[in-house]
Structures are given as C-alpha cells and as structure tokens.
Amino acid sequence: ETVPLKVVIGSNSFAYGGMRVAEHAGILEKNGIKAEIVVAESGNAATTALISGSAEVAASGPEQVIAAAARGQKIVILGNLYRGLSGSLVLSEPIAKKMTVKRDAPVVERLRALDGLTIATPSATSAYTVPLKTFAEMNDVKINFTYMAQSAMPAALKTGAINGMMAGSPYTDAGVLASGGTLWIDGTGGELPEEVEPTSSTVLQTTEEFAKTNPDVVKRLIKSLEDLKEMIAQDPDGVKAAMSKAYPKLDKSTIDSVFERNSANWAQPEYTMAQIQKELGFVKTQGRIQGADKIVPESLLYSNP
C-alpha cells in the first residue's frame, strides 16, 4: 500500500531538482510513497516546518541539520540530494569586460581578480557564502559581501549596485541572460577546491522520532534515492521528461543544459560519517553556530536499526 507523505523543500532551485524528478518520474510512487511536495521560502524554513511537525520529511542544506541539532532538535539525515555546491558566481557585464584575467585561468587567479569587489550572496550563513568566503580568506582576497534575496540579485547586477552575485541556478542563469553577466566561477561544475567545497547542498532529513517509528517509510525513501541514481544513469530521456513536467516553464534546450550541469550531482545518495565530520569541521572553525562542538556526529546520521 502507499503512504502519504508531506515533503517540504527549500526552494524551486535545481538543488532540489532530484526530489522533483523522483516525484514526476514516478519513482516515489513506485516505492509506495504518495508525496505532497511543498516549497518553502528557504532551506531554513523547510527544516523549521519539519521541526514544527507539519511535514514528515524536509530537504535543505546539512548546515540546517547541524544548526537545529545545536539547539537540541533531533533531526537525522537520510541521504544526499545534491552533491557539492549548487551555486555559481556571476560577474556583471562591465566588470567582466574590465577583467585582465581570462575565464579559463586557474580558479585561484580568478578569485584574486575579485579583490575589492562587491559580491551579493543570499546571507552570511548561506551555503553559497561560506565556501567563497573561506576560499577568499585562505588567499587573502578581500571581498565585500552584501546579502540579499536571490530573486533581487539580477536586478542589482544590472543597475550596478553589485559587481557580482553568488547564487544558485536559475538565478545565476537570469543574471547571465537578463543582465549580460558572465559566469565566473562554476560551483556546480566543482571548480572550487576540495577543501572549501561543501559536501552537499541539500540532504533529505526527518526527525529522529519519525525515523524510529516509521523505519519502513524511511527505507522506501532511501530506496527512491537509489532508484533515482539508477534512472539518471540508465534513462536520461526519462529524467528529462520528468524535468519538463516539474519545470513546465523551461524549454527543451534549457532542460538539456540543466540536466548536463546537475544530473551528476543528483546521483550521489550516500551521505557518510566522513562527510558529516567535514561539515561539522567547517562549522566549528568558523565558530558560526554556538554549541556546535557539543554535537555528536553519529546522532545526525540515520542508522539502519
């Protein structure tokens, strides 16, 4: 029999694309899950909804799970939805034109060229900010970060209020298309060095309580992620068809390019202890989250009883 399940995701961006494909390709249904997908304002809001008990499952960045754990909330990660960074850095047209460094130069040189520029990111704590900021600090590059809603970034880029934006797709695409910007550092393509790149952009999560009382549902979810991985490998056209159902506003060529850029990242369901430790390490070195050092890493990962 099928179980109804409310799944809340953090945005309409492609970082959550795997979940939507799984829904529209019938993978969830095949595994006996009748999912209702709700889109929240941010990953933070998605996790909040999970905590409030109005959704059984949420998807958001691993740092949300850590932050919640630091405040005593027991949430476990069921699997990975998007490997690595889902965002990229786009420069405005006039700045890109002035650049002496070429687009194909090593990423460190491209980073150095950003010295003194004003770059917008969603927030000081966002998964897009932290890698870039850490990378810049490592190389003594001074970037002026300013924080704004991703939807406002292309407009700011066009009017020259910012020199560049660090955001996820499709905001970056709009930044390129509507404001004549240039894709400067491709985060989704894994251009950032390993030591600053996050392990994951989005993970599937639920409360410890729910996982304990519904091991069967959890099993089906994990199975769905594996099925997705397989489908991406075996049936790219089926995935694309599901994508055009999930994102009816996108045309064929956009779907193709989105698939090319993101599908590999959607197909990494395993989230390991090592990855959790790496994330915790980021959080601790930056001292962003009080009480993060008290977290027991094992408690964050769902373990099959």
Place this chain on the structure above:
Amino acid sequence: MSMNTAAVNSRKATGAHEGRAPTQRKSWAVPLGLQQLLVFVSLLATWQITSLYFSLDFWISSPVAVYQEFIRWYASGTLLNDLRMTLTAAGSGFVIGSIGGAIIGFLLGWIRKLGDLLEPLILSLYSLPKVALAPLFVLWFGIGITNKIMFAAIIVFFMVFFTTFQGTRQVDRDMITNARLLGASKFQTWTRIAIPYSSIWVITGLRIGLPYALIGAIVGEFVAANAGVGYRIKEATSYFNTSGVFAGLIMLMLISFTLLGILKLIEKRVLYWQTAEVALGEDASKHIP
C-alpha cells in the same frame, strides 16, 4: 442674465442646510466609471509603451505579455485552484482578524480604563514586523493552511483593531449619557449608540485591513506552499518570469477590488442615513401642524 444661464450655472448646493441636496432644475453628471476607465486605460497604454520603447520587458513586463500569461495560467487549469486556496486562507483570516479586531478594539475603546491599561501592550504587538515572525509562525503553526490563515488574521486584526479603537474613543460621551437617561442599559448604549456611532471607523478598518488579508495569505504562501496565487508569484519569480509575477499581482488586485466593492455596498447600507433620500413628500405635506 437670463434664467437659462442661471439654471446652467447653478451648482449643487452645499450648505448650512445641506444633508439632502435640494432638487435642481437640471443636472449635468459625467459618469464617474467612465472617467476611471479612462485613467485605467491610459495607465495601461503608458505601461505598454514604456516597456516597448525602453525594452524593459524583462523587468516590468507589459500588459500584453501579462494578458498572455493569464491565458496560459487559466488554460493550465491551476488558476481556479490557486484562487480557491488563496481566497480560503485570506477569507478565513479576514473574518477571524476583523471580528477579533472589531470586538477587542471596540471593548478597549469603550472601556477607557482597560484601554489605557492595555494600549501599550497592543501597541507593542502591533509594532512587530509580521514578516519577521514568518519563521516563528512556521514553527508554531506549521506550513498548512493554518499558517496562512493566522498570518492574514493577525495582520488584519491590528488594522481593524486600531481604527475601531480610535473611533470608539471618539464616541460622543454626552450622547451616551443622554441615552442612559432615556433608560438605556449599558449594553443598549453599546448596541444602539456606540456601535452605530463607531461603525464608520470599523468600516475604515475593514477597508484598510481587507487587502492585507490577501497580503497575509500571500506572504504565508511565500513561506511555504505548493499552490495558491502567492506560490505562483514565487514560482514566477524563481524563473524570472516577470509577466507571471505581474499576472499574480494583478490577480490579487482584482480580488481585493471585488471584495472592496462588496464592502462599499455594505458601507452604503450601514451608513445609509448619511445620504438617504426619504420621501417626506406627499405624506408630510398633508399634515401641516
């Protein structure tokens, strides 16, 4: 000056004896609706031309593009469902918020001591930016329809509360005293004097609050939803579909417009005595004292 010109020039009198305007020989009314339509059409034209001329389509869309978006929205079959969702949340929120606001505003305005005592408290709550509460609301009320209703209700509550509170404080105390002398119980001075007296303020509160019920529902949908006009706007925003954003916004405007129209009809009924044209005529003339 001939009698004819005098008649043409004679204006609708306002005066120490106004209230009911005296009957005039002729009247030259330009239909207001037509004028408003003209203003509306010229605005649309300006929008279309600006958009075309400066190629601002991506940023401000254009009436034609918005229209096409509407058609698509309708054809996809989600329009009605979205409307239903948003209207349910906004409607319930409005009803809860305005009843609460009117009653509490009335009570605190009326019972002066209680009003003085609790005013700072309510003011503090009013000063809270509701948008900042959004995450807390998700925590407290989840992401279902309750969240949206509560959001709409709380915003409307304050709007209606404040105007009613202020209005009720203005009620002529002498009028009340006089009614008490005529034998009114405390309760009757409420129902027969204070409520009719402050009804204009309550209605102002409702007018101010009504669009905010929609805004509240929309913001609730921004925070978390999978359908509704607010969700469509957010979706359109994510794909930089400016026409879609405007289509959603215009949908909202149309809704609050309709609702405000209904409210205006109610207002006319409630405040009918301000403009009533009652037939003294025949009957009165017969009984000269």
Place this chain on the structure above:
Amino acid sequence: MSMNTAAVNSRKATGAHEGRAPTQRKSWAVPLGLQQLLVFVSLLATWQITSLYFSLDFWISSPVAVYQEFIRWYASGTLLNDLRMTLTAAGSGFVIGSIGGAIIGFLLGWIRKLGDLLEPLILSLYSLPKVALAPLFVLWFGIGITNKIMFAAIIVFFMVFFTTFQGTRQVDRDMITNARLLGASKFQTWTRIAIPYSSIWVITGLRIGLPYALIGAIVGEFVAANAGVGYRIKEATSYFNTSGVFAGLIMLMLISFTLLGILKLIEKRVLYWQTAEVALGEDASKHIP
C-alpha cells in the same frame, strides 16, 4: 447616608455638560503607569514560567534567554550600529511616507471628485504585497539605504493616506460653508478648518503608520543588507536562535514604543483643546454681564 460616604462614592461625572469635569471633593487615582508595569511584569513572568515549565525554550525562548542574547549583542558592539542603520532608514521612510500620505490623502479627501476618480487606483496599489515587489525595488532604488527608505516610505504612505483620506471626507461640510460665509478663502478653509478638523485622523494615521516604518525598513533589510536589526533577526532565524529573533523583535518594539510616546506628546499638543483646563476662574467671575 453620611456626607462622608457620599463623597467617597461620588464618581467623576460624565454628562450632558461634560467636557471639563466638575471639580470633586476628593479623588482616588491609582497611577496608570504602575498598573501597566504590573501587567507587563506579570506577562514576563508568565512567559518565563511557561517556557521553563513546558520546556518550550526552543519554541518561544524565555525572557532570561532573550536578556542574555541582548547582552551578547551589545557586547559584540554591533547593537548600536544596527540600531543606527535601521533607525535611519525607518525614520527617513516615515517622514517621506507620512508627509506624502497626509498631503495626498488630504487632497483627495478634500477634492471629492479627484478622490472618487483616483481612489480605485490607489486601492489597487495598496492591495499589492510590497514584498513581491522587492526585485523591482532593487532595480529602481538599488540595494543601499534608499531601497530601505523607499520600502518604509511606501508602506507608511498607504497607512497615513488611508486614514487621512477617510478623515478628511468626514469633515463637516456645513462647518466649511459657514466659514466661507465668514469670509474664508478656499485656502483658509483648508488651513483653519479642514486641517484642524481632520488632524485627529492624520494622527491616527501616523500612529498606525509609525510601526510600519520600522517594518518597512526591516523588510528592506531582509531583501538586502549586511547590518541592521532586520539583518540580525534574519541571521538568528537561520540558526534556529529563537532568543535572537525575540531580541531583535523586542528591540523593534522598544523603538516604536519610544517613537509612539513622542507622537502621543505631539498629539496632546495638537488636540489640547479636547482636554484643556483653561482658567476661567477669577477673571470670568469678575465680569458678570
């Protein structure tokens, strides 16, 4: 019944001849401030106890935790800077919005035809959820302080506009006619009659609008900022730091509280005639006609 009990029982008279209350033999006033303080303290206590007793710390924080958060915020040295940022934006927005709202509300309320013509337009704009306009605002006003000021200004504008508009429409036309007969020019009927008459509404509008200036600034900071009270709230939100969210919200409450207090003083001055205790006394008694 002895005279003494009568004196104790005699209440502050309200009456057909009220306005200025007659002098009483004794008066038993309980200081309002103290009562309000009591309400406030007991609310805090309830909050703390509820939070402790039901271990709701994560959900609703607690006064002690919020206090600690304040201390941390202050110690980190950002508090004053955040305050300055937010207040500047809110203050400028308030001034611009309320002046605009009062003037335009007054004009459209006063010039009835214009009001009837443009009301639907303004209502439509009012019905728009400003948050959805954020990208357009960035396009128009950038991401600096102008953006936040405009956000605050636009929200305040509508609040003040609406109450002023409604209030000005209520001005007693007979009073105006009478003033015209006394020789008032159109302009003088504005300055000497209509403005004093509708001042109570303008002030209500300001009271309703003031907290919204802060809300506007905060929303502006949500959209784009790297400091300010709104930014702190957002930051706290993203760490599930409920105490931090409350600290920010309470900061806002304190600010609007102070500002509303100032407004109340102004109101007292402007509407002094409603409560003035003018000394007829001596002087008047001498000149019995």
Place this chain on the structure above:
Amino acid sequence: MHAPTGSVDAGAGLRRPAIDFRDASVRFGDFTAMGPVNLTVERGEFLVIVGPSGCGKSTLLNLVAGTLQPFTGETIFNGAPVEGLNPAVGYITQKNYCLPWLTVEGNVRLPLEFRRFPKAQVASLAASALERVGLRGFEKAYPRQLSGGMLQRVMIARTLVYEPDIYLMDEPFGSLDALLRTKMHDEILHLWKDTDATFVFVTHDLAEAVTLADRVVVMSGRPGQVKLTLDIDLPRPRDVVDIQSNPRFGGYIKTLWEALDLN
C-alpha cells in the same frame, strides 16, 4: 426630613419632596459655576426656573439628572442623594441629542425600546407622541432633514412618550413659534394635570413661566443662587390664552422682571 421607613410611602399626606438641593454648588476648576443652592421641589409641583444666561440653570438640572456631581452639598432625589445617572427623570436638554442615524420615529421609539415597553404599545405610543408635538407625516424623516423647531419637538416627543414621573425641561420651547408654543403649553398643562408628575422647567420667557408655574425661582447671576421664590397663585386648570388677561398676571411678570433686573 426622611420618612420614618425606607419604603416609598403611599399616603399623600406623608409625601417627601421630589427633589431637595442642600447647599449644592458646582465648580469647574477654580470657577464656581453655580450655588450654593438650597431649594426643595415638592412632589407634583410645577417649578419654573428663570435667571440670566450662564447663571447655572442647566447645571442645576444636570445635578438632578446626575450628569454632574456637586462640589459642595448634595442633591436629594426621592429621599436619597443622586449618585451617578438618574434615569428616573425625563430630561429635555438644551442641546440636541437626536441620533442622526435614526428616523424621527426611531428616535421617539428609542426610550420605549430601552425601557422594554411591550412591542404592541411602542408604535401607538410613538405615533401619539409625534401627533402631540405636531410632527405627524415626518415619521420617516432623518434629523438632518428637519428645521430647528422640528428637532426640538422630536426631543420633546422622545421624553413625553415614556411618561416619567419627573420632567426636567431646559428651554424646551425656545425655537417654537408663538402658536405652537401655546399649543405645547396647553399640552403640558394637561399632562401635568392628568399624571400628577413633577416639573422643573427652565425658561427665559417670563410669560411662559407665569402661565405654567406653581412657583417661579429666580436665580442670580453667576454663580447662580436662589434670589427670589415667587408663588404663582393663579387658578387651575388654566387656559393658556385666557390666563394672560388675569389681573394678577402682569403683576407677577413685573415682579420677576424686577428681580432679574437687579442682577
């Protein structure tokens, strides 16, 4: 002066006064508006008060209605001091308090509805009150559609309609024409005769005072005190036109006029 028991005594012989002002004075701030006044109004009496403008006549009535409290002294009403509003009186105030959102009829029905008169009676009582003040045909009009005198008559009808035991009337016929005023005098005198109610009536019209009164009180200028009490010893029932040709009529007026003139 109190009756031996607390209960309302039925016997006419043992009647206590309807109203008794004992050293009553009213102040606004430091300004003494009225008094101290010592005055007793007997049950069933028709008392008229005259006095210069602003001397405190309305203030005196307000004390009885309980809308003001005295600064010194007290107002005894039916044996007990007035504290708080006193709905036992029928008060026709100087200021107009018609509710603008009710029709003339609605305004007149108001006290009946407040006092829970049986539904069946309400309509006929209201109609007859309106008839008595000459407002038939204006039942459906709103206050703003009435002339000054018509408004005043609505106020009168609104009090007559529920037949209180004590009427306080503050210049009730001020804006009525001479003819209508005469009619109203007649009406009032009939009412007084038929119901045995007590009247305290303020006016500036000395002829009106003498026509109606058992006793006229002249108040002095601000702060108003009782300056003269004049018993009007004219035959009852009076015909409001004929009474004026009574030889004593002119004399009373002259006395009052002189008392006022000395202010």
Place this chain on the structure above:
Amino acid sequence: MHAPTGSVDAGAGLRRPAIDFRDASVRFGDFTAMGPVNLTVERGEFLVIVGPSGCGKSTLLNLVAGTLQPFTGETIFNGAPVEGLNPAVGYITQKNYCLPWLTVEGNVRLPLEFRRFPKAQVASLAASALERVGLRGFEKAYPRQLSGGMLQRVMIARTLVYEPDIYLMDEPFGSLDALLRTKMHDEILHLWKDTDATFVFVTHDLAEAVTLADRVVVMSGRPGQVKLTLDIDLPRPRDVVDIQSNPRFGGYIKTLWEALDLN
C-alpha cells in the same frame, strides 16, 4: 427693475433693493419646503420674518446666503442672482458653528483674520464685540465650557465683529434671558442706526419682531409663502422698553398673532 448701468450706484435716490426673491421656491426631493416667494428687501431696511416652525424661514435665509439654490425662480442680491456662496452677508445661523478647537476669542477673531483686517485692529475689534454681547472674561474659554446662551452670543459676536452690510439673523436671541435680550435689542438698533445696514431677522417672538422691524413678513405654513406684510409705523429711534407701551404696539402684535393663527 435693474439699474441702468452695471456699476454699483452711489446715489441714495437710485438705490436698488438689497434682496429680491422672485418666485423663489425650494424643494427637497418631491417635498416642497418653501415658496414660491416674492419679496423685496430694501437697502437699509429692518425686515423681520415670522412664521410657523418648519415653514421655511431658515430656508429663505439660506437662499440669500447661497447655501441653497432655488428650484424655481431666483434670488437677486444687489442686482445679480445669487450663485454659489455669498460672503457679503453676515449670517447668524440657527445651528451653532463655533469651532471647538478655538477659544471664544479665537472664534470671534476668525472672520477678521479671514478678511485680512489689519493685525492691530483685530484684537480691539474682537474685544469690543465680546464686550457688546457680555462675554468679557470668557475670552480664553473653549466652546464646550459655555452655556447655551453664551454660545449663541459667541455666534452673534462673530458676525457683529466684521460689520457686514447685510445681516441675516436666524432666531439669534432664542436662548437669551429677557434682560440680556433687551440689551441685545438695544445694541442691534444702535448698530442699525449707525451703520445703515440691512437686516433680515427671523424670530418667533412677536414683541421682538414689532420692537425691531420696519416691516414684518408673516409666512404661511409649509410650504411657506408670504401671507402678510405689515409695516411697523413706530417712531425711530426706539427705546426697546418704552416702545412696548406705545398704543399701537399691542395692535401690531394682535394683527400678527391673528395672521399666524389662521394657518
């Protein structure tokens, strides 16, 4: 009846009437409130209008002030039809229009400020107007602190203060006591003699009418029409107390009373 030139003629002999109602009638909806009225008020005349309550006396004054427009006919004022408000008149309305947020003095200064009187004059003019109506000492009081009669006097002072050429007075002395009323009559008659202004004065008090008037117009019941015009041929200047003992005084009152009674 028009003057040969459009300019205001200076010679007293060629004077055109101050006000001329030509078939003027007023309707509210289907209800004819007044008229048609044909009446000419000569320049410098003291015209008094009496008539039953609700017959349209205030309505008639409103036509002159331009606050109402006629349904038929027209109101000629100084040779031209009244269209729109007519601030050339000084109108003491029946309803009170004191501004509650101004003191008594502020209210009286208002028309002077509106009419841009020199600053130096304003204070002394206001003080003298208040003196004339007996309100000295109440300059700083607010309207809500005044008695009914005092409010009425503020309204009077507010019109006297700027000395218009034409006074429209709607029951101006209705709430004044007999003494004050006599004083005000005296005041008004002096004003009239000194300034040669035109008065249209509505009252219900027939003695007042005869005391003041050159001519009394009696209006019929609703809809009010001119029923009788009575020239008052009493000597001028009049002493307001002595005039009452003039042998013709009583006769005039009787004529008026009878005209009213026939309604």
